[in-house]
Amino acid sequence: xxxxxxxxxTLVQPVGxxxxxxxxxxGTSNPNLYWYRQAAGRGLxxxxxxxxxxxxxxxxxxxxxxxRPQDRQFILSxxxxxxxxxxxxxxxxxxxxxxxxxxxxxxxxxxx
Amino acid sequence: DQQVKQxxxxxxxxxxxxxxxxxxxxxxxxxxxxxxxxxxxxxxxxLISISSIKDKNEDGRFTVFLNKSAKHLSLHIxxxxxxxxxxxxxxxxxxxxxxxxxxxxxxxxKLSVIP
Numbered sequence: 471x472x473x474x475x476x477x478x479x480t481l482v483q484p485v486g487x488x489x490x491x492x493x494x495x496x497g498t499s500n501p502n503l504y505w506y507r508q509a510a511g512r513g514l515x516x517x518x519x520x521x522x523x524x525x526x527x528x529x530x531x532x533x534x535x536x537x538r539p540q541d542r543q544f545i546l547s548x549x550x551x552x553x554x555x556x557x558x559x560x561x562x563x564x565x566x567x568x569x570x571x572x573x574x575x576x577x578x579x580x581x582x
Numbered sequence: 583d584q585q586v587k588q589x590x591x592x593x594x595x596x597x598x599x600x601x602x603x604x605x606x607x608x609x610x611x612x613x614x615x616x617x618x619x620x621x622x623x624x625x626x627x628x629l630i631s632i633s634s635i636k637d638k639n640e641d642g643r644f645t646v647f648l649n650k651s652a653k654h655l656s657l658h659i660x661x662x663x664x665x666x667x668x669x670x671x672x673x674x675x676x677x678x679x680x681x682x683x684x685x686x687x688x689x690x691x692k693l694s695v696i697p
Contacts, residue, residue, distance in 0.1 A: 578623065
């Protein structure tokens, strides 16, 4: 069966510091990978998605970036965090050409 | 412009009764609709989905109804149980190219099932 991991689970970072969140998927190959953010009281906002190694599509212009160095690894980064980057970050995967996405446990980020 | 709307932020239902969660959408290009359940501080869990060519899909206590002409779908939970208390997200899917589907989510409805 497939599993998706995210770490860390919780992160408190000062404004202006860098960020690296990691997501890995097990039990499947060549998944589509996604990064979402849920701000307080809001729905899920798609940030990035990837259909293959090195292929990243961005949905929202911001100071975040994503990379996919390996088939089942997806990384969300920032060089300098803003207060508005606080939120709950979710990684998800889906099979090629399949609509259903499966989510990881999430990372709660608090920028102070 | 919110393409997927869940107009009820919260809903309270007595245990054993039916819960009905509603969702409206505006984009007629959506071809697949999904419901997710989310507990606090956890990732959403996929519940049930429906293709745009169908009007009903059932899985155990969960049934999703789709009315394409009204651009409306609903999730019915019968009977409701206290463990169903969570936030429910409606999502709609459209092809984004290169074999990927993008999901557009509503803001969620918090369901509370009262024992």
